[in-house]
Amino acid sequence: MAEFYAGVDLGGTKILTGIGDADGRIIARSRARTEVEKGEKRIVKNIVRTIHRALEKAELDRDKLSCLGIGSPGPLNISAGIVYETSNLPFKRFPIVEMLEDELELPVLLENDANAAALGEKMFGAGQKAEEMIYITISTGIGGGIISQGRILHGCCDGAGEIGHMIVNPGGPTCGFKQHQGCLEAMSSGTAIIREARKKLVQQETDAFLGFNGSPGELTGFQVAQAARQGDEAAREIYEEMGFYLGIGVANLIDLLNPELIVFGGGVMKARDLFWEIMQHSAADHAIPAVKQDCQLIEAELGEDVGLAGAIAVAISRG
Amino acid sequence: MAEFYAGVDLGGTKILTGIGDADGRIIARSRARTEVEKGEKRIVKNIVRTIHRALEKAELDRDKLSCLGIGSPGPLNISAGIVYETSNLPFKRFPIVEMLEDELELPVLLENDANAAALGEKMFGAGQKAEEMIYITISTGIGGGIISQGRILHGCCDGAGEIGHMIVNPGGPTCGFKQHQGCLEAMSSGTAIIREARKKLVQQETDAFLGFNGSPGELTGFQVAQAARQGDEAAREIYEEMGFYLGIGVANLIDLLNPELIVFGGGVMKARDLFWEIMQHSAADHAIPAVKQDCQLIEAELGEDVGLAGAIAVAISRG
Numbered sequence: 274m275a276e277f278y279a280g281v282d283l284g285g286t287k288i289l290t291g292i293g294d295a296d297g298r299i300i301a302r303s304r305a306r307t308e309v310e311k312g313e314k315r316i317v318k319n320i321v322r323t324i325h326r327a328l329e330k331a332e333l334d335r336d337k338l339s340c341l342g343i344g345s346p347g348p349l350n351i352s353a354g355i356v357y358e359t360s361n362l363p364f365k366r367f368p369i370v371e372m373l374e375d376e377l378e379l380p381v382l383l384e385n386d387a388n389a390a391a392l393g394e395k396m397f398g399a400g401q402k403a404e405e406m407i408y409i410t411i412s413t414g415i416g417g418g419i420i421s422q423g424r425i426l427h428g429c430c431d432g433a434g435e436i437g438h439m440i441v442n443p444g445g446p447t448c449g450f451k452q453h454q455g456c457l458e459a460m461s462s463g464t465a466i467i468r469e470a471r472k473k474l475v476q477q478e479t480d481a482f483l484g485f486n487g488s489p490g491e492l493t494g495f496q497v498a499q500a501a502r503q504g505d506e507a508a509r510e511i512y513e514e515m516g517f518y519l520g521i522g523v524a525n526l527i528d529l530l531n532p533e534l535i536v537f538g539g540g541v542m543k544a545r546d547l548f549w550e551i552m553q554h555s556a557a558d559h560a561i562p563a564v565k566q567d568c569q570l571i572e573a574e575l576g577e578d579v580g581l582a583g584a585i586a587v588a589i590s591r592g
Numbered sequence: 593m594a595e596f597y598a599g600v601d602l603g604g605t606k607i608l609t610g611i612g613d614a615d616g617r618i619i620a621r622s623r624a625r626t627e628v629e630k631g632e633k634r635i636v637k638n639i640v641r642t643i644h645r646a647l648e649k650a651e652l653d654r655d656k657l658s659c660l661g662i663g664s665p666g667p668l669n670i671s672a673g674i675v676y677e678t679s680n681l682p683f684k685r686f687p688i689v690e691m692l693e694d695e696l697e698l699p700v701l702l703e704n705d706a707n708a709a710a711l712g713e714k715m716f717g718a719g720q721k722a723e724e725m726i727y728i729t730i731s732t733g734i735g736g737g738i739i740s741q742g743r744i745l746h747g748c749c750d751g752a753g754e755i756g757h758m759i760v761n762p763g764g765p766t767c768g769f770k771q772h773q774g775c776l777e778a779m780s781s782g783t784a785i786i787r788e789a790r791k792k793l794v795q796q797e798t799d800a801f802l803g804f805n806g807s808p809g810e811l812t813g814f815q816v817a818q819a820a821r822q823g824d825e826a827a828r829e830i831y832e833e834m835g836f837y838l839g840i841g842v843a844n845l846i847d848l849l850n851p852e853l854i855v856f857g858g859g860v861m862k863a864r865d866l867f868w869e870i871m872q873h874s875a876a877d878h879a880i881p882a883v884k885q886d887c888q889l890i891e892a893e894l895g896e897d898v899g900l901a902g903a904i905a906v907a908i909s910r911g
Binding site: 348403404405419421426427428429430431432433434435436438439440441442443453454456518521524525526528529530531532533559560561563564567568 | 667722723724738740745746747748749750751752753754755757758759760761762772773775837840843844845847848849850851852878879880882883886887
């Protein structure tokens with residue numbers, strides 16, 4: 274009898290749900306709006322609905338599911354199954370696991386979304402051969418997960434893996450958390466790229482990114498990347514700086530954790546051509562050479578499925 | 593029948609050897625010069641001699657020993673039992689475990705000295721209740737070890753835990769590894785303190801550290817600390833800066849690893865009064881508040897015995 278697993282990628286605006294087999298193949302999907310504004314019970318109802326819909330699409334009975342994994346924004350208490358207040362999910366102590374187990378009569382496992390993604394890449398993506406690996410996702414923010422001895426490193430209270438908040442440029446610009454000056458997210462995220470580009474536009478340090486003539490507030494990351502590719506010096510500098518600091522963060526991870534692999538995902542990787550080499554050089558310059566040599570830096574493989582595959586991986590990892 | 597364990601703290605100039613019981617109590621000690629210049633066989637002979645001498649002092653037969661743990665400077669290959677070339681031990685590939693096992697007919701376990709110290713503090717010192725802890729030693733250099741789920745985190749190739757080489761001030765002064773600008777060791781070690789003090793003396797930015805009138809090369813860390821305690825502004829600034837960057841390193845460890853405890857040892861902790869509070873503030877300013885709250889920062893307990901207790905802990909941890 275084949276075993277199947279459900280995964281939920283829980284976001285502030287949408288719920289992505291999938292049914293996967295033991296090899297992480299997603300055989301059916303469904304989605305719904307999260308409707309955070311309507312409260313905890315409604316979210317649970319929405320999740321349950323997506324699972325039933327995905328089961329129908331897969332033509333599976335409910336009792337063919339072994340476990341449900343949930344990837345959620347943190348902070349969490351994993352063993353208690355609780356989501357604490359976060360910027361995306363406005364709860365105090367949302368006992369999501371208990372509520373879903375009551376509704377579904379199925380074991381439910383909660384995991385931080387970035388950790389789940391790391392486990393997804395480890396089990397089904399770029400990290401399949403690695404027992405010691407790190408996943409970094411670079412999009413509007415920077416997140417990540419640390420895998421050690423094949424398992425997610427959680428720390429004492431499920432707070433480990435906050436790669437984006439590592440300080441790489443003391444006194445630098447701040448990220449979303451107001452007091453974090455010069456953390457990796459403030460230096461190398463998509464938000465950081467746009468912030469620097471807008472600053473340059475306002476200061477007219479550039480020929481308006483090769484003809485961009487909207488207001489600075491309308492400039493997108495894609496436009497900055499295109500300008501850089503077409504030779505705009507100011508745009509290129511932004512990616513050079515972003516890659517330089519990313520390389521420092523990578524060097525620190527290497528020296529502290531001696532991973533065999535660091536896997537890079539997230540939307541900003543679409544502009545990989547503009548910072549990858551600089552990042553590699555910076556990592557090599559800032560890490561202990563022998564420890565750097567142990568580590569490969571590669572691109573993630575799961576693309577936009579990483580959240581869902583990660584949640585399914587969490588369910589499978591229950592073992 | 594009581595079980596006993598031997599530990600060797602292997603340094604570039606001396607070998608410190610001890611016999612401990614299962615509670616880490618050191619019941620006999622002995623020491624010898626390492627004599628690295630006389631080659632591998634001589635070092636092995638010197639180690640064996642210290643063990644026999646310690647056994648005699650403890651009035652124990654050789655067959656009462658269960659295991660020997662060795663704390664050695666890295667880089668190492670732990671499972672192969674090999675010490676690679678290092679600044680202190682000029683070997684290419686020293687198969688220390690095999691050579692000692694042949695001589696002693698006893699299981700021998702090799703561990704990086706800073707990791708061994710971390711395990712020593714975890715098993716017998718300040719970290720006895722912690723499963724997720726980090727040990728930082730601040731002396732001429734900065735080293736450390738990471739404990740996760742009660743065990744040393746080694747990474748893929750026994751290179752993890754290089755806390756001292758984490759970059760905390762890009763473009764800052766370099767440490768011993770020439771290319772590491774602004775790593776924690778370059779900013780906050782005993783060597784960094786003296787470097788800054790000598791620089792200030794040469795630049796005459798100070799009233800000569802309250803009457804110090806030797807050449808800058810003669811200034812010691814103790815003198816800088818004494819001057820700071822007596823109100824010398826230049827000396828105080830050095831400890832303030834050192835504590836600030838140490839706090840950044842601590843914040844990064846907290847955000848990445850979510851430890852419940854960070855334990856600080858090493859000679860520079862004698863000047864703890866001059867930087868501890870600043871370090872705490874800097875760590876709080878640079879870490880995610882909730883994750884920082886999970887973590888206590890405390891002083892190591894084993895003092896100068898940490899290397900020996902750590903090596904014994906390594907032997908005991910063989911289980």
